[in-house]
Amino acid sequence: MKFEGSSVVITGAGSGIGAAIARHAAAKGAKVCVSDLDGDKARAVAQEIGGMAFACDVRKEAQIKALIEAATSTQGEVDIFVSNAGLGQGEPDHAASQTDEHWNLNWQVHVMSHVYASRALLPRMIERKSGHLVTVASAAGLLNQVGDSAYSATKHAAVSFAESLAISHGDEGIGVSVVCPQYVATPLLGLSDEDAVSQPSLLTADDVAAAVVYGVEAGRFLILSHPEVQTYAIHRAKDHDRWVTGMQMLRAKAVDTFGSVQIENFYKLI
Incomplete structure (x- = not known):
């Protein structure tokens, strides 16, 4: 699926990876709908790239439907939907210490938002045998975030x-990509592009966006902005016990180095 001339919708696009994808898509000649929970941020990015803005809480199916309807009426049928909105907060104590509310928030944003978008878009995409669904996940989706x-x-x-989307609908003309970046200098980690300059393991949002645009246009399912993640995933598959032991050692190293498990500092250890 080419971006040029396409109608593109991106959630969580008021900053970070989403905003960077919006800029790259617009530069490719796409019509871009910038969506974010923060409407002001969405409007700022949309104004910058000449796109449209829409405030949307991806936890709510009705708002995702309204986003798609607004984009369709303004830009035409959605060709590429980038489900990018996400969050990360960490744990107050042990691995099960977060509240039910927090677990539900993660489930709604990281899973159900993709389901809602696909539920709204797939019937029309299948009918016209065209469209591309992009899920911005994480290397944690292949590995684990300590x-x-x-x-x-x-x-x-x-x-x-x-x-499941790719397996079920690949022969119906629907492209599917899942993006699994590792550590990225974004507001999610409280980092900026300057932090990535001297850290090879830390990429900028722009780096990831370039990988996403290339991967979608190349028709790739798994898009890895950090190629080393594939190596880690292979090690995990070959010997899961050994991989878990290695992750235990990484956690211990984080505690020894920083005094606690600080997610925003993990990129310094790899």
Whole structure:
């Protein structure tokens, strides 16, 4: 699926990876709908790239439907939908210490938002035998994020749902991609592009956006902005016990180095 001339909708696009994808898509000649929970941020990015803005809470199916309807009426049928909105908070104590509310929030944002978008878009995409669904998951969806079990569990579910979409609808003209970046200098981690300059393991949002645009246009299912993630995933598959032991060692190293498990500092350890 080419971006040029396409109608593109991106959630969580008021900053970070979503905003970077919006800029790259617009530069490719796409008509872009910038969506974010924060309407002001969405409008700022949309004004910058000449797109449209729409405030949307992706936890609510009715709002995702309204987003798609607004984009369709303004830009035409949605060709590429990038389900990018996400969050990360970490754990106050042990791996099950977060509240039910927090687990439910992760489930709604990291899984059900993709389901809602697909539920709204698939019938029309199948009918015209065209369209591309992009899920921005995480390397945690293939591996694990130490110190955030809710994030890891729901990102695994997001990857699995993307696989189901690809398996079920690939022969109906629907493209599916799942993006699994590792550590990225975004507001989610409280980091900026300057932080990525001296850290090879830390990419900028622009780096990830470039990988997403290339991967979608190349028709790739798994888009890895950090190629090393594939190596880690292979090690995990070959010997899961050994991989878990290695992750235990990484966690211990984080505690020794930083005094606690601080997610925003993990990129310094790899």
